[in-house]
Amino acid sequence: MHPWLMTEAPRMARFVVVGLLNLSFGYGLYLLFLEVGWPPPVASVVSGILGIGFNFFTNGMWVFKQLPLARMHRFFVGYGATIAANALLLMLLTNLGLGPRVAQAVLIPFMVGANYAFQRWWVFQEKPQGPRPRWPTKLTHNSPKRGMPDKD
Secondary structure, eight states: OOHHHHHHHHHHHHHHHHHHHHHHHHHHHHHHHHHTTOOHHHHHHHHHHHHHHHHHHHIIIIISSOOOGGGHHHHHHHHHHHHHHHHHHHHHHHHTTOOHHHHHHHHHHHHHHHHHHHIIIIISOOOOSSOOOOOOSSOOTTSOOTTOOOOO
């Protein structure tokens, strides 16, 4: 197995498990809001917004092991982008003749992948450990030239 996959696979597995928790939370809120008499669109929007906030905390703490509150806006922007992309692709697939249930089922793996990517490399990106390497600005008589063998 590739070394990158060996380190990334456990994080991806946690992402899927936490995603199921997040789905249950958001859908549970939606059902609760319907039960108390909220109109479905309002219940959907409010549960969606609260669900995204809950997702930020659960993914940050359990999947990516960090909680950069200063990047929470990136999380909302990324989710907004994937929700918009999902809506557009859903319209496209249904216009091509797929039923809405099948079309959404086809899109789920792509949306999960997009959400993982934006969270992994944009929201919860890891900062390099230690000082940044400094590259010489010019070659000196003591520094080897690129591609040139050392002289003995």
